Each structure stands twice: as C-alpha cells, then as structure tokens.
Amino acid sequence: MNKTDYEERTEKLLLPILEEHGFELVDVEFVKEGSSFYLRGYIDKPGGITVDDCEIVSRALEKKLDACDFIRESYILEISSPGLGRPLKKEKDFVRNQGKEIELRLYKPFEHEKEWTGTLTFWDKGTVTILTAEGRELSFQRAETALIREAVEW
Numbered sequence: 299m300n301k302t303d304y305e306e307r308t309e310k311l312l313l314p315i316l317e318e319h320g321f322e323l324v325d326v327e328f329v330k331e332g333s334s335f336y337l338r339g340y341i342d343k344p345g346g347i348t349v350d351d352c353e354i355v356s357r358a359l360e361k362k363l364d365a366c367d368f369i370r371e372s373y374i375l376e377i378s379s380p381g382l383g384r385p386l387k388k389e390k391d392f393v394r395n396q397g398k399e400i401e402l403r404l405y406k407p408f409e410h411e412k413e414w415t416g417t418l419t420f421w422d423k424g425t426v427t428i429l430t431a432e433g434r435e436l437s438f439q440r441a442e443t444a445l446i447r448e449a450v451e452w
Contacts, residue, residue, distance in 0.1 A: 304328040304337065304369055311362040312339055315355055321347070324380045325387055328373070335373040337363075340380040347379035386446045392421045399449035400428065404442055414438070415449055 305326045316323050324340035341347055341355060356377040363375070386392055386400065395418050402414045414436065416428030426446060427437040440446075 299368065299370070301328045307368055308337060308339070308363070311366065312359055315358045316341060319354065321351065321355065324384065335371045336376055337369065337373045338376045338378070340378060342380055352377045383447045383450045386448070392418065395448060401447050401449045402426065402428065402438055402443050403445040404438065405444050406442065408438070
C-alpha cells in the first residue's frame with residue numbers, strides 16, 4: 299500500500315462518522331514530517347469546527363483504524379479544521395468559491411512569479427482560471443499548482 303491507498307481507505311472510514319454528526323470532509327492526508335508519519339483529517343461544518351467536534355471524530359476514527367489495521371507505519375492521528383485559507387481540492391470547494399478571490403501557489407514560476415491571486419472564473423479536472431485585479435485572465439494546469447486556496451485578507 300502507498301500514501302494514496304492510506305488516504306482513500308481512511309476517507310472511506312471517516313465519511314460515515316462525519317455524516318452521522320453533520321460534518322463535511324475537507325481532506326485526508328498521510329505525510330511524513332521529520333521522523334514521524336501523520337494521518338490528518340480536515341473537517342468542517344457551518345459555523346466552524348470545535349475542539350470537541352475533533353475529539354469525537356478522532357475517537358471514532360481511531361477505533362475503526364485499529365480494527366482495520368491497514369497502515370504499516372507508526373503514525374500520529376490528527377483531526378482538525380482546515381483553518382483560514384482553506385485549500386480547494388474537491389469539486390464542491392470550487393463551486394463554493396466561484397466568483398471569489400483565490401490564491402494559487404505554483405511549483406515553478408510563471409512570468410517570474412510563483413504566487414497568483416485572482417477571481418475564480420473557471421475550473422475543470424485539469425485547469426483553473428482566474429481573473430487578476432489587472433483584468434488578465436490566466437489559466438494554470440492543476441498539476442502545476444502546489445496549492446489552491448481561498449484568499450485571506452488581513
């Protein structure tokens with residue numbers, strides 16, 4: 299099994315728990331940071347996720363993961379809200395942000411810039427198109443984007 303298998307199987311275990319509580323799945327990731335592996339679930343609900351919400355989901359998921367025992371590596375389980383600047387990964391994320399300002403971070407610079415901000419005007423499985431404040435319409439291949447997220451104004 300690989301990282302993607304772990305994430306997909308965890309998502310299948312997590313979805314019924316979230317549906318039971320009226321929560322939304324934002325993302326699941328299995329990553330190595332330093333010498334430790336982390337299995338992270340990002341969840342949300344209208345009005346935001348609380349620490350108690352995260353604890354309920356974490357305990358329920360932990361029981362299911364222990365019963366299935368499909369992850370070979372030792373890992374730390376974390377359940378949290380996606381926080382500000384929520385990443386856009388699923389179709390519903392793009393639908394929710396249609397016509398809103400988003401940020402894109404690219405793996406390689408385009409016109410000497412790796413970070414772009416603009417209004418989300420179009421997306422499909424392979425591309426994301428924004429309209430910049432200067433009125434330029436720019437399309438980026440999704441495979442070339444390291445991060446696509448809601449723009450956060452401070």
